[in-house]
Amino acid sequence: MAVVGATEALVNVSLDHSLRFEVTGNDQANRSLLGMLEVMPEQPFNETISAFCRDKALATETCARLLDSIRQEASHEWGCALEASDIPFVELSVGIDNRFETLQVTHEHDVVVEVTRHCRAWRVKAADCFQLVRAVEQQAATKFADTARMYKERLRFTSPVRSRLYPRSERVYVEVDWIDDAAGSREDVCLFADDGGAIYCGALPLPEPVFFVAHTPALGAHMVYVTSRPSNTTSNDGGDVLAAVHFEIVEPTVELLQINTAVHDGNKTFLNLQIQTQGFRLEDPAHRVCILHGSAYVCLNSPNLLVEQRVLNAETNQPVTVFRAPVFNVNSGAHEISVLLLNEHNKCFALAGTYAVDLELGPDMEVLATDDSFIAHPVGRSPRRPAQCPSALETAQLGWICQLYEHEWGLFSQNGEDGVLQAIFNHIGVQHQFYVEFGTETCRECNSRFWRERFGWTGLLLDGSFANATINLHQAWITAENINDLFAHHNVPKAFDLLSVDVDFNDYWILQAIQLERFQPRVIVVEYNSHVPPTEPRTVAYQPQSGWDGNSDYFGAGVAAFYRWGIRAGYSLVYCESHGVNCFFVRNDDLKGVNVSALLGPEQLYAPPNFFGRGYNYSNLAVTDGNWVWV
Structure with missing residues (x-):
């Protein structure tokens, strides 16, 4: 159903000076009356039209045409055409597919929402819409500088953030919610990304x-952007645009240009680094430079x-x-320096090359102690574990x-x-420069x-599911029964530096099946189930052809189960990282023969x-539904 026109039906000459319009549409060749629309001067046009569009389940493009039609009629009847009024506005002519459209924004509008609404109606690509938002905002900043904004914000995005440059390697989360928690303010919505569907x-x-x-x-x-979802339809096409955010994804770089004493x-004495970044904003509180x-x-x-x-x-x-x-x-001697760019979750999205420096302090020179005013102490820094260090480890x-x-x-x-x-x-040093990792997917991460x-x-x-000969990635379904044969088939040496285990389900059983007299990794990283309390040494029951369902907490084994395996196998648990995903074990022979598991x-x-x-x-479905084995 497309709107054909909005015809003035009645002019109310009472004190509110409202206008009523007959809104007609067509279904192929048949005209029909969609309804009566009343417009009042104290009510922003976009709110009135949006409510009508939601009630009649009108498409966004149709709604945009209706808004333009009603605005022209109302401006004429009230004698307050925007061009002749004191209301500041921004107007741009936009070329689209060999035609020109007019975009007009007043102080009644949320600029980003209004531009996004038109981009959607005109099918403007995300990149072009981003530039259009910028252009309108630049003009609006001048035109509306001394004018009170009239629109009421109902929804707000907390992620992504408009002012942030998002590194390509970083996950961009979508977080949006209602601002007004009053009863009746919430409704079903649809969420859209770029030019695709909901x-x-x-x-x-x-x-x-x-x-x-x-x-x-x-x-x-x-x-x-978020749209309304008409209550009388199950369609996911969305209605009027309620909130929107535009942002950029970049490929940041960092380079260590020089180091001076x-x-x-x-x-x-201290070292003075000259650093160059691109696609990175020093002032962004969520990103930081680390040495x-x-x-x-x-x-x-x-x-x-x-x-x-x-x-x-x-x-x-x-x-x-x-x-x-x-x-x-910085004392006398050899030093290796590099620069990291990190986000608030310690994810590095750019790393400079390593710069080697030999420093020789003169007899009268001293080391400059840390000036704490230069050091950031971000909230996202990992909590200390263990809380107290056993004195035997220091000894x-x-x-x-x-x-x-x-x-x-x-x-x-x-x-x-x-x-x-x-x-x-x-x-502990590197000895073999050889690794084995399984459950890597493409090994991008x-x-x-x-x-x-x-x-x-x-390695x-x-x-x-994946294979890539260029990085020696082979496709194989890994079980406790075939793990040693796979190692032998691919010529894994007896001693190697790193083993990483991540199969999302049978991790404990596969790790336990590795014949350590044939294959001896020095360091092991293993995914654990952090939903399992550290006092409970349990694992999922072995199911060689099964895997994690992707939804519940029934997968893998708790840290206590791996800890007990390590005691039997001659490996000590040394750390579990702060996201509750991976734990680290080191062979006791590489820990000066100390059984650290007896101390931590x-x-x-x-x-x-x-x-x-x-x-x-x-x-938390697994406690009752899962089949656990205590080890």
Whole structure:
């Protein structure tokens, strides 16, 4: 049904000066009366028309045409055509498919919502709509500077954030909810991403985490918007646009340009780094610059950094910033320095190359101690685990185990595994540069990629669904019965540095089946079920042809089950990362022969479910429905 026209039916000359219109439409060749529409001057046009469109289940494009028609009629009858009135407005002529459309925005409108509404009606692509929003906002900032805004905001996006540049490697969550909690203010809505169909229709808040896209999104401008959902239809086409947000996805880079020795207060020495970033905003509170010194990293307080240059890249239109950053507590000797760009969940989205420096302090020079004003202490920093470090570890020169919580960051790993593994190998050394990882999917996000791409390691990758000969990824369904044969078939050596286990279900049984007299990894990363309390050594029952259902908490094994396996196998639990996904074990022979498991147990190292760093977990169905085995 398309609107043919809106004809004035009655002019009410009472004090409210309202207007009534007959709205007609057609169904193929037949005209029909859709209803009577009353417009009052004190009620914003867009709210009146939106309510009518919702009631009559009119499509967005139809609703936009109706809005323009009613506005023209009302402006004429009231003698307040926008062009001749004191109401400020922004008007742009937009070229679309060899035709021109007029976009007019007043102080009655939410600029982003109104532009998005027209983009949807005119089928303007997300990237072009982003530029249109910018153009209208720039004009509106001047035209509406001294005018009170008249629109009432009902919905608000808390993610994505308009002002943020989203790294391509970062998940973009969609979070939107009603602002007014009063009774009757909530209704079913539909959520749209870019130019596609609805990705969700129903009530708000969203019942489960929603990503902007399931996998890595394309670079450039994107939009997410919410529409009403007409009550008299089950269609997911959506109604009027209620809220919208436009944002950019970028590929940030960071480069360490140079390192100089600098002196403060006469004789106190520090390293002065010159750093260049692109596609990164220093002022964004959710992102931060961190210095990687050896395996330790410290994040910097961006407002105190000396910015030397800010420009826009002419090709990418992304900010390029050159700034200085200090490195404190630097003694004589060899140093390896790099720079990380992290988000609030310690996900690294850019890593500079490593810069080697040999520093020799003169006899009269001192080390400059840390100036705390330069150091950021972000809320998202991993909590300390264990809370107290056993003195026996310090005595055995293994106190570094108690500091692993300070090293969580991930470039290619799902969470902070890259940084934790680097810290572990920094202390126990690398011997073989060989890894085995199974359950990797494509290995775009996995625990071995960092070592392959940054340090030249080689190894074996296995997955039940994916294969890629260029990275030695082989497709195989892994069971406790075939794991050793798979290792032998692919020439896994007896001793190798890293084993990573992540099959989402039978992890405990497969790890237990590995014949350690034939295959001896020095470090093991294993996915655990953090829904299981650390006092309960239980695992799912072995089902060789089954897997996780993707919804419940019936999968894998608790940390206590793996801890007990480690005691039997000669491995010590040393850490569980803060998202409650992976735990780390090190062979006792590589811990100076110390059985660390006798000093630290699962209750001290366990991390509860905190999936994606946002406190998410899975429904608690497994306690009653699952078949658990205690080990």
